[in-house]
Amino acid sequence: MEPGDPKNREALRLRLMGLGDSSLHKSYYPELQKRLGELERFRTLLDRANDAIFLVSLRDGCVRYANASARRYGLLLGAKNFQQQCLPLKNLLLGGNGEGVDMDRILAASAFDSGEEGRCVLELFTDEGVRRCELSVSVSMPETSEDAHAVLILRDVEDRLAAEDRLRETLRQVEEARSRTVSLTAAIVELKDSFTGQHQRRTAQLASAIGRHLGVSGGELYDLVTAAMMHDMGLMAIPTDILFAPRPLSEVEWLLVHRHPLIGKTLMDRENFPSSVSVPLVQHHERLDGSGYPRGLSGRHIVSLARILAVADVAEAMSSHRPYRPAHDRSVVLAELAAGRDVRFDAAVVDACVALLEEGFAFAPHPVEELSQG
Amino acid sequence: MAGGEALRKFVAPEIVFGEGALELSGRFSKNLGGRRILVVSDPGVIAAGWTEKARKSLEEANLSVVVYENVRSNPSTASVMEGASVFVREQCDMILAVGGGSPMDCAKAIGAVVSNEQHVLEFEGVDNVSLPPPPLVCVPTTAGSAADVSQFAIITDEVRKVKFAIISKTMVPDVALIDPRTTVTMEKELTVATGMDALTHAVEAYVSDASSPLTDLHALETVRLVARHLPGAAAELDNLKHRRGMMLASLYAGLAFSNAGLGMVHALAHSLGGALDLPHGECNALLLRHGCAANYSAVPERFARILQAFKEGESMASMSPVAPTPPEKVLEELVARVGVLGDISGIAVRLRDFGLRREDIPRIARFAYQDPCLLTNPRHMDAAELEEVLHGAW
Numbered sequence: 095m096e097p098g099d100p101k102n103r104e105a106l107r108l109r110l111m112g113l114g115d116s117s118l119h120k121s122y123y124p125e126l127q128k129r130l131g132e133l134e135r136f137r138t139l140l141d142r143a144n145d146a147i148f149l150v151s152l153r154d155g156c157v158r159y160a161n162a163s164a165r166r167y168g169l170l171l172g173a174k175n176f177q178q179q180c181l182p183l184k185n186l187l188l189g190g191n192g193e194g195v196d197m198d199r200i201l202a203a204s205a206f207d208s209g210e211e212g213r214c215v216l217e218l219f220t221d222e223g224v225r226r227c228e229l230s231v232s233v234s235m236p237e238t239s240e241d242a243h244a245v246l247i248l249r250d251v252e253d254r255l256a257a258e259d260r261l262r263e264t265l266r267q268v269e270e271a272r273s274r275t276v277s278l279t280a281a282i283v284e285l286k287d288s289f290t291g292q293h294q295r296r297t298a299q300l301a302s303a304i305g306r307h308l309g310v311s312g313g314e315l316y317d318l319v320t321a322a323m324m325h326d327m328g329l330m331a332i333p334t335d336i337l338f339a340p341r342p343l344s345e346v347e348w349l350l351v352h353r354h355p356l357i358g359k360t361l362m363d364r365e366n367f368p369s370s371v372s373v374p375l376v377q378h379h380e381r382l383d384g385s386g387y388p389r390g391l392s393g394r395h396i397v398s399l400a401r402i403l404a405v406a407d408v409a410e411a412m413s414s415h416r417p418y419r420p421a422h423d424r425s426v427v428l429a430e431l432a433a434g435r436d437v438r439f440d441a442a443v444v445d446a447c448v449a450l451l452e453e454g455f456a457f458a459p460h461p462v463e464e465l466s467q468g
Numbered sequence: 469m470a471g472g473e474a475l476r477k478f479v480a481p482e483i484v485f486g487e488g489a490l491e492l493s494g495r496f497s498k499n500l501g502g503r504r505i506l507v508v509s510d511p512g513v514i515a516a517g518w519t520e521k522a523r524k525s526l527e528e529a530n531l532s533v534v535v536y537e538n539v540r541s542n543p544s545t546a547s548v549m550e551g552a553s554v555f556v557r558e559q560c561d562m563i564l565a566v567g568g569g570s571p572m573d574c575a576k577a578i579g580a581v582v583s584n585e586q587h588v589l590e591f592e593g594v595d596n597v598s599l600p601p602p603p604l605v606c607v608p609t610t611a612g613s614a615a616d617v618s619q620f621a622i623i624t625d626e627v628r629k630v631k632f633a634i635i636s637k638t639m640v641p642d643v644a645l646i647d648p649r650t651t652v653t654m655e656k657e658l659t660v661a662t663g664m665d666a667l668t669h670a671v672e673a674y675v676s677d678a679s680s681p682l683t684d685l686h687a688l689e690t691v692r693l694v695a696r697h698l699p700g701a702a703a704e705l706d707n708l709k710h711r712r713g714m715m716l717a718s719l720y721a722g723l724a725f726s727n728a729g730l731g732m733v734h735a736l737a738h739s740l741g742g743a744l745d746l747p748h749g750e751c752n753a754l755l756l757r758h759g760c761a762a763n764y765s766a767v768p769e770r771f772a773r774i775l776q777a778f779k780e781g782e783s784m785a786s787m788s789p790v791a792p793t794p795p796e797k798v799l800e801e802l803v804a805r806v807g808v809l810g811d812i813s814g815i816a817v818r819l820r821d822f823g824l825r826r827e828d829i830p831r832i833a834r835f836a837y838q839d840p841c842l843l844t845n846p847r848h849m850d851a852a853e854l855e856e857v858l859h860g861a862w
Binding site for chain 1: 475476477479593594595598599600601619635636637638640642677678727728729840843844
């Protein structure tokens with residue numbers, strides 16, 4: 095407003111005399127009310143949060159602020175005024191063992207990934223009893239150490255963790271059932287044909303060792319052992335006189351015998367075994383150069399577990415006594431593997447098997463525990 | 469024009485007057501919520517030792533202190549902005565000004581800048597400071613500017629070469645700690661110049677068309693106190709009785725002009741001081757006589773009351789009775805008395821002695837016409853009339 099303009103002069107004169115609309119004495123109250131309103135809205139927001147939020151002074155370990163959700167942890171929370179008295183965190187937050195939880199304990203338990211914020215899970219005493227809580231802690235270090243404080247955010251994860259525990263237990267039970275099925279099948283095979291039964295067990299041991307040597311682990315290893323434990327069960331469909339014949343088989347008889355991987359897979363499919371088990375089983379007589387059966391698959395069409403199973407199968411069979419021949423020497427076995435390396439057999443698998451045999455790999459006498467690997 | 473049925477308002481800070489007020493700096497700053505105090509002062513006041521005394525009081529109250537002293541007379545916008553950046557950088561939360569009008573005006577403007585986050589030039593005019601500045605305590609060390617109680621802050625714009633006024637109720641300090649002892653370190657010239665400033669405040673406030681019974685009381689008492697104590701204070705620099713009288717005069721004048729406004733003398737003095745960087749008190753001392761002459765016809769009875777108060781003040785000093793003055797003699801006697809006071813320290817009587825060139829007069833008059841002080845002058849004056857007054861004073 096320019097004083098030069100006559101119609102402005104009277105308005106300016108009134109303002110100068112303190113009689114203008116905004117000619118008010120210095121007062122922080124309007125601004126204070128505005129900020130208090132903001133603060134109140136912010137506090138409502140914090141109180142609505144399901145997570146418990148604590149502000150803890152690092153200087154004296156006292157709680158400076160706690161939101162409404164924090165009350166379910168506190169023994170003394172409620173009417174207390176955090177500004178006027180010191181309520182130490184360890185008096186408010188009790189661990190499952192009944193001991194107070196202080197900042198030292200929280201900071202020691204927390205893993206700081208990004209450097210700013212740490213996380214841990216603690217058992218805490220709550221209004222619903224002892225429950226597991228995920229705790230996030232971030233420390234603020236202002237210039238003056240007087241004001242250093244930590245923000246704790248607590249989330250009750252008991253329900254989530256309990257659900258996870260139940261899920262894990264269910265999974266374990268399913269796996270146990272599968273193990274029992276496999277063991278039972280293997281036991282029936284062994285009842286009818288002790289050679290085949292023993293061969294399956296020992297092949298499973300060797301396949302497992304080779305697999306681990308090559309870095310196979312977890313569920314994949316479990317699948318490998320399962321496939322190995324049942325890889326010859328299709329033989330049970332072959333008439334006994336052919337199966338146990340102490341003589342070379344005729345061409346027709348061989349055709350029958352070559353069907354055993356397919357028979358095994360058919361049985362597995364009926365029971366809804368996953369393909370990660372049935373495919374290695376059906377392929378265990380396939381060879382890299384296409385000379386195997388039942389499909390004559392070659393190269394990359396043969397899955398890696400089948401390649402392991404193939405080598406373990408051959409190495410175990412040669413090392414064992416058969417009704418029609420005695421056990422081969424280890425040197426003969428090694429020579430056969432060397433001859434087939436990168437031709438019929440996967441080179442890396444052969445190398446692993448050779449290494450194991452040279453280290454003096456021994457078959458365990460009662461190896462049913464192999465199945466508990468998974 | 470004053471009084472009657474018109475609305476009038478009176479705004480004043482909390483005031484502590486008396487020897488020892490300076491030592492209350494710490495207590496008052498703490499009560500206002502300060503923790504880290506920006507002390508705004510200038511090298512002269514620091515040399516006199518008053519700043520150190522204030523710092524000690526603050527530190528005894530466990531307050532931390534940051535001193536900003538780069539303030540010269542007629543404080544500049546650059547100085548204000550620099551002080552504001554120190555306030556922000558050092559995370560201060562309150563301001564204590566120790567000194568005369570310059571550090572106090574600078575401190576007021578710093579406060580407006582830091583709370584509003586605007587450039588100081590944006591506050592020019594009336595009621596343009598929207599958010600209240602941080603708490604401000606003033607310890608005046610001169611008896612004249614009364615910036616410690618007024619709603620004015622006068623800042624020099626080095627670019628336009630003018631002084632501009634920030635006028636707002638929010639510029640009234642929170643506390644004035646007025647300790648007459650702090651004025652004994654003023655030399656004679658400054659004593660007279662600041663005393664003439666106080667007298668000018670009183671005269672202009674009394675004849676202002678926004679004056680009120682409340683401001684009249686203070687204005688007339690100022691005239692009595694100046695007449696009684698200024699010659700003595702100038703003659704005996706360490707006479708605490710006269711210093712106390714002049715400090716009170718300055719305070720009363722401040723309360724009067726902050727609420728009643730000023731007039732053409734201040735409008736001209738601001739314009740002149742901005743252009744030539746002159747001491748404010750001396751500009752007022754020179755121009756006051758011309759202002760009285762120019763305004764006399766608008767409110768002759770008011771000028772008669774001023775002369776009366778002058779005489780009452782003198783009689784208290786000399787114990788002689790006050791004789792009534794015939795109306796035709798009032799202006800002549802008043803102007804003579806103003807001249808005598810200015811002569812104590814030989815303040816220039818012609819504008820040309822200040823180094824003003826005659827051709828600059830129209831520009832000075834033009835700027836003076838824009839000054840808000842002119843709004844309450846007892847009669848309307850345009851730029852041409854102001855030019856005429858300046859020519860008369862040249």
